[in-house]
Amino acid sequence: MTINIKSKIGWELLLLIFVILSIASFPDIEKQQWRNLLVPSVVFVFVLLMCLSIRYRIDHQYLYIVNSVFGTEKINVNAIYKIEKTWNMLSAPAPGIFGRVEIYYNNSSIVIAPKDFSELKSELLKINPKITVKE
Numbered sequence: 001m002t003i004n005i006k007s008k009i010g011w012e013l014l015l016l017i018f019v020i021l022s023i024a025s026f027p028d029i030e031k032q033q034w035r036n037l038l039v040p041s042v043v044f045v046f047v048l049l050m051c052l053s054i055r056y057r058i059d060h061q062y063l064y065i066v067n068s069v070f071g072t073e074k075i076n077v078n079a080i081y082k083i084e085k086t087w088n089m090l091s092a093p094a095p096g097i098f099g100r101v102e103i104y105y106n107n108s109s110i111v112i113a114p115k116d117f118s119e120l121k122s123e124l125l126k127i128n129p130k131i132t133v134k135e
Contacts, residue, residue, distance in 0.1 A: 003123050005056040006115040010096020017047055051095035056114060058123045065093050077127040079105040084134035
């Protein structure tokens with residue numbers, strides 16, 4: 001049985017990127033040089049699609065972090081020893097600023113942004129009750 005957990009889309013992050021691209025493109029908008037807006041528009045659409053494509057899945061043994069652009073990260077749930085909420089802003093498959101969760105496993109960690117932290121936590125604990133949870 002596979003459990004799908006939605007990622008939390010950080011619209012505030014997308015708005016920030018949009019504002020930055022708009023400010024950078026303002027001279028071209030003023031001069032009505034519409035062709036020059038092609039690159040910033042493509043960049044924004046790419047970022048939007050990247051954010052919308054992030055998904056998390058849990059089966060009986062693995063946590064899959066699926067991103068259509070960068071592939072799938074497969075983490076053995078029995079190797080996870082700690083999960084905690086974080087403000088870590090490092091680049092991660094977490095399409096938002098708020099609601100980030102850092103998952104520690106083996107000698108590594110990854111930051112994700114599940115829409116429902118309690119669902120992620122309970123599903124992981126069903127498979128590996130030894131996981132330490134820090135909220």
